Amino acid sequence: xxxxxxxxxxxxLPQWLETxxxxxxxxxxxxxxxxxxNSPIDALGIHIMDAQGQSASAGDTGLSFTMQSISKVFTLIxxxxxxxxxxxxxxxxxxxxxxNFNSMLKLELVQPGIPFNPLINAGAIAISSLIAGSNPAExxxxxxxxxxxxxxxxxxxxxxxxxxxxxxTANLNRSMAxxxxxxxxxxxQVEDVLDVYFRHCSVSVTCxxxxxxxxxxxxxxxxxxxxxxxxxxxxxxxxxxxxxTCGMYNASGEFAIQVGLPAKSGxxxxxxxxxxGRYGIGLVGPSLNRKGNxxxxxxxxxxxxxxxxxxxx
Ligand code: DON
Numbered sequence: 001x002x003x004x005x006x007x008x009x010x011x012x013l014p015q016w017l018e019t020x021x022x023x024x025x026x027x028x029x030x031x032x033x034x035x036x037x038n039s040p041i042d043a044l045g046i047h048i049m050d051a052q053g054q055s056a057s058a059g060d061t062g063l064s065f066t067m068q069s070i071s072k073v074f075t076l077i078x079x080x081x082x083x084x085x086x087x088x089x090x091x092x093x094x095x096x097x098x099x100n101f102n103s104m105l106k107l108e109l110v111q112p113g114i115p116f117n118p119l120i121n122a123g124a125i126a127i128s129s130l131i132a133g134s135n136p137a138e139x140x141x142x143x144x145x146x147x148x149x150x151x152x153x154x155x156x157x158x159x160x161x162x163x164x165x166x167x168x169t170a171n172l173n174r175s176m177a178x179x180x181x182x183x184x185x186x187x188x189q190v191e192d193v194l195d196v197y198f199r200h201c202s203v204s205v206t207c208x209x210x211x212x213x214x215x216x217x218x219x220x221x222x223x224x225x226x227x228x229x230x231x232x233x234x235x236x237x238x239x240x241x242x243x244x245t246c247g248m249y250n251a252s253g254e255f256a257i258q259v260g261l262p263a264k265s266g267x268x269x270x271x272x273x274x275x276x277g278r279y280g281i282g283l284v285g286p287s288l289n290r291k292g293n294x295x296x297x298x299x300x301x302x303x304x305x306x307x308x309x310x311x312x313x
Pocket of ligand 1: 067068069070101102121166173201249265266267268292293
């Protein structure tokens with residue numbers, strides 16, 4: 001069954017991709033991290049992997065791009081593995097905000113002043129301070145190792161130009177982090193926490209790397225190709241739930257209705273998604289809509305999910 005469907009996906013994918021690519025002109029590449037403004041606005045690529053290692057792909061799958069917010073799913077999981085649920089959810093909440101991903105509006109409106117969820121910038125910065133390690137370099141190395149393991153790609157590494165570009169210009173994240181420190185949410189030095197955060201956002205991947213990581217989540221933490229248990233099932237369940245409720249930021253409700261799959265986007269135009277129990281999906285399309293999600297990527301996922309009736313709902 002799976003083999004037949006992946007063949008059918010491969011047959012249809014190039015045509016859908018080219019139709020969705022036409023959306024690129026209606027969006028913009030991110031420029032608030034200056035280095036990202038060099039991203040190719042018309043690019044669109046997708047890689048879908050099944051539990052037998054069969055793949056379907058189309059478009060610009062050779063493009064490397066930084067994970068940005070997609071990495072937040074995995075730092076959340078690592079923080080849960082390092083500390084357990086009680087410690088993590090003492091510092092971040094479980095609710096969507098309805099605000100932009102970089103908003104700090106609600107931090108002052110609620111008590112305790114903890115970030116609403118781990119996938120907005122404030123929440124992910126709080127999560128960075130919970131990664132185990134005796135210094136920022138050790139924490140970052142643990143995150144990178146985890147991503148290498150999940151992607152089955154030992155050469156995964158940082159895009160240092162994007163890392164520096166963000167670090168040099170991150171006034172908003174920096175102010176948020178100092179605010180969180182004052183609220184007692186961050187442990188350690190603010191600049192150390194931010195360094196861990198900027199590094200994991202700058203990990204460079206391809207669509208195939210994201211598809212492989214997503215495949216592990218789709219199979220409840222187990223790599224179906226090797227049988228290896230990489231993440232406890234409970235933490236995958238938490239991560240996938242956040243992907244549904246907050247993974248596409250303040251467009252998560254609309255995405256749940258139109259696509260109906262767990263997903264996480266990043267401002268580089270990447271999207272990691274999955275069909276639980278079946279496929280891992282990695283996608284890139286740097287042209288973004290007003291909510292910060294890949295404009296053509298969302299259109300492409302809508303088309304495929306509707307054609308194959310993949311919605312969980
Ligand atoms: O902190 C930032 O703004 C970026 N490093 C990540 C933001 C991001 O990817 C939000 N995505 N839609």
